[in-house]
Every structure is written in structure tokens, then in C-alpha cells.
Amino acid sequence: MKILSCYSIKGxxxxxxxxVNLAYQLGTRGFRTLLVDLDPQGAAGFYLRVAPARDFPIEELKSLTGTWVRANLRESDFPGLHILPSSLAYRHxxxxxxxxxxxxKQLQWMLEEIEDGYDVAVLDCPPNITLLSENIFRASRAVLVPVIPTPLSSRTFDQLCGFFGDEDxxxxxxxxxxxxxxxRKGLHRSEMESLRSSHPSFYRACIPFSVDVEAMGARRAPLTSYSRGTAARAFVELSTEIIDRNPLR
Ligand SMILES: Nc1ncnc2c1ncn2[C@@H]1O[C@H](COP(=O)(O)OP(=O)(O)O)[C@@H](O)[C@H]1O
Ligand SMILES: [Mg+2]
Incomplete structure (x- = not known):
């Protein structure tokens, strides 16, 4: 099972x-996919109409275990896609x-216990750099980082690269x-150009600012499951590039 994390220091x-869209795309393309919501806000579960995780005796936990994962796994309404929802208890x-x-290493070990059931796990991560993020970085095959092309967002991206360097x-x-x-914004265009030249690893596909993405909250389904608009097509293209760059089987 390969682990792809959606992560940024910024919220x-x-x-x-x-x-949500990558996990949906993977499922429909025949990969057995698990979406793991690690953010206490539980937005990924909300989008997929899945109830929050059951009460989780987190204070008693000696280690993260596959048993607990299996007890909380849910099927989604979409092909090949299961979800491990979050709950507010995750704040601890x-x-x-x-x-x-x-x-x-705890997260990696926990996911290894369930890896037979899935080709790929997509982790929806909370912001900030914490011990949980270090678990995420170690467990992941790829850390997928959304960067809004503005100076502040670029700066947090540089901080992340610096952190990886410092921690080896x-x-x-x-x-x-x-x-x-x-x-249309000159600032976005110039920021993208300079970031692409300093970091050739940026994916070609870009997600546009779009009310369609905001509207996903009202529809409560992955945008790519019901829209063929510009933003949906961008998520489809980006998913294809991600699959091409990270062989999953
Ligand atoms: N491409 C986009 N265009 C417009 N709004 C977006 C876009 N992507 C996300 N949003 C909106 O911005 C907010 C934060 O997006 P979200 O994906 O939840 O970010 P994060 O998980 O990094 O906190 C949400 O209200 C979401 O609907
Ligand atoms: Mg989020």
C-alpha cells in the first residue's frame, strides 16, 4: 500500500x-483506496457524508493499532473508496x-497492519508541523503540497523544504x-514562474480558484464525481500526473 499525503503547514x-478528489479518482480508476482523515475538523468525512469516528479512548492508547482502524473503517458511496473518518478526539x-x-513511526506501523486491503492510502492532514506530521512524512511515498501562488504561501513551502533538510x-x-x-493576477503568474524555476517538482496541472470547489461543501460529494467544469478537469489532470509519478502497484 502506497501512502500519498495531502499536507501543508498552512490551513x-x-x-x-x-x-477527496484524488481519493475518488483513484477509486474509480480501479485502485483499492483508503482515505484517512487525520484532521480533527473532519472535513473529508463531511464531504463524503460519512459519520465521524466513534469515541476513541485516546488517553488510554499505548500505540496506534490496526485494530482500531478496522473498527472505524467506513465504506463510501463511491467505487473502491473506503474512509477512516476523523473526530474531534484527534486533537489529542x-x-x-x-x-x-x-x-x-507509529502511523506507519498502524497503516502497515491494514495494508493488505488497499493499494493506496490518501491522508488528509491537519496543518502545522507537529509530531503527527513527522509520522506522516516518514510513512508517505509522496507529500502533495498545495501552494497558493502568493509570497506567504511560498514562504511556508520553503519552510517545509527547510524542515525536511534539517531533519534529514x-x-x-x-x-x-x-x-x-x-x-488574471500578475502576482500569481510571477510567483508561479519563479517557484517553477526554483522547484521543478511542481506538477503541471494547477487548480484554479473556483466557486465550484467551494460548492462541494453544499453538494457533499467529490467535485470530479458530478462536474466536468474547469476545476473538476484540473483535479482529474492532477490525479493522472500524481498516479504517473508515483507507481501505486
Ligand atoms: N480551488 C479552490 N477555489 C476556491 N475555493 C477553494 C479551492 N480549494 C479550496 N477552496 C475552499 O477553501 C476552503 C479551504 O479549502 P480546504 O480544501 O478545506 O483547505 P485545507 O484542507 O488546506 O484547509 C474551503 O472552504 C474550500 O471550499
Ligand atoms: Mg483540510
Whole structure:
């Protein structure tokens, strides 16, 4: 099972929008897919109309286990797609991880326990750099990073690259793409050009700023499951590039 994480230090940049659409695309293309919602806000589960995780005795947890995952797994309404929903209890996860042995490997081990059932797991991650993020970085085949082409977003992207360097993590896992692009804005165009030249790893497909993506919250389904508009096509193209760059079987 390959692990693809949708991650950024920043919130509100399009991690969940990608996670939901990528997971849907993988499922419909025949990959047995598990969407893991690690954000206590539980937005991925909300989009897929899945109830939050059951009460999770997180204070008693000595380690992350596959047993707990299996007890909380849900089927989605979409082919080949299961989801491990989040709940508000996940806000304590980082704190608990810090008390566990091998605290940077726990997530990887937990996912290894269920890997027979899936080709790919897509992790929808909370923002910030925490012990949970370090677990995510170690477990992932690819860390997919939405970058809004503005100076502040570029700066947090640079911070992430710096963190990987400082912690001796594999920087080739970092796979950025442009999110919420408004190509009429000169600032967006110039920021994209300069980031592409300093980081050739940026995906070609860019997700435009679009009310269609915002409307996913009202529709509560992956945009690519019901729309053929510009934003939906961008998610389809980006998913194809992600699959091409990261062989999943
Ligand atoms: N490409 C986009 N165009 C317009 N709005 C977007 C786009 N991507 C996400 N949004 C909206 O921005 C907000 C944050 O997006 P989300 O995917 O939840 O970000 P994150 O998971 O990084 O916090 C949501 O309200 C979402 O509907
Ligand atoms: Mg999110």
C-alpha cells in the first residue's frame, strides 16, 4: 500500500479538496483506496457524508493499532473508496504520540497492519508541523503540497523544504502543486514562474480558484464525481500526473 499525503503547514490552501478528489479518482480508476482523515475538523468525512469516528479512548492508547482502524473503517458511496473518518478526539493525537515509544513511526506501523486491503492510502492532514506530521512524512511515498501562488504561501513551502533538510527527511517526497490559482493576477503568474524555476517538482496541472470547489461543501460529494467544469478537469489532470509519478502497484 502506497501512502500519498495531502499536507501543508498552512490551513485553508486546498489539502482536503485534493484529498477527496484524488481519493475518488483513484477509486474509480480501479485502485483499492483508503482515505484517512487525520484532521480533527473532519472535513473529508463531511464531504463524503460519512459519520465521524466513534469515541476513541485516546488517553488510554499505548500505540496506534490496526485494530482500531478496522473498527472505524467506513465504506463510501463511491467505487473502491473506503474512509477512516476523523473526530474531534484527534486533537489529542499529537499529545499522545509524544508519550509513545518510537513516536515518529507509529502511523506507519498502524497503516502497515491494514495494508493488505488497499493499494493506496490518501491522508488528509491537519496543518502545522507537529509530531503527527513527522509520522506522516516518514510513512508517505509522496507529500502533495498545495501552494497558493502568493509570497506567504511560498514562504511556508520553503519552510517545509527547510524542515525536511534539517531533519534529514527525503526531500524528493515533496511534490507541490499550485492551488486556488487566479491567473488574471500578475502576482500569481510571477510567483508561479519563479517557484517553477526554483522547484521543478511542481506538477503541471494547477487548480484554479473556483466557486465550484467551494460548492462541494453544499453538494457533499467529490467535485470530479458530478462536474466536468474547469476545476473538476484540473483535479482529474492532477490525479493522472500524481498516479504517473508515483507507481501505486
Ligand atoms: N480551488 C479552490 N477555489 C476556491 N475555493 C477553494 C479551492 N480549494 C479550496 N477552496 C475552499 O477553501 C476552503 C479551504 O479549502 P480546504 O480544501 O478545506 O483547505 P485545507 O484542507 O488546506 O484547509 C474551503 O472552504 C474550500 O471550499
Ligand atoms: Mg483540510
Amino acid at each position: 485553508g490552501v486546498g489539502k482536503t479538496a485534493l484529498a 493525537l499529537d499529545n499522545r504520540l509524544s508519550g509513545m515509544k518510537k513516536s515518529r 527527511l527525503d526531500t524528493t517526497k515533496i511534490q507541490p502543486f499550485f492551488s486556488m490559482v487566479q491567473s
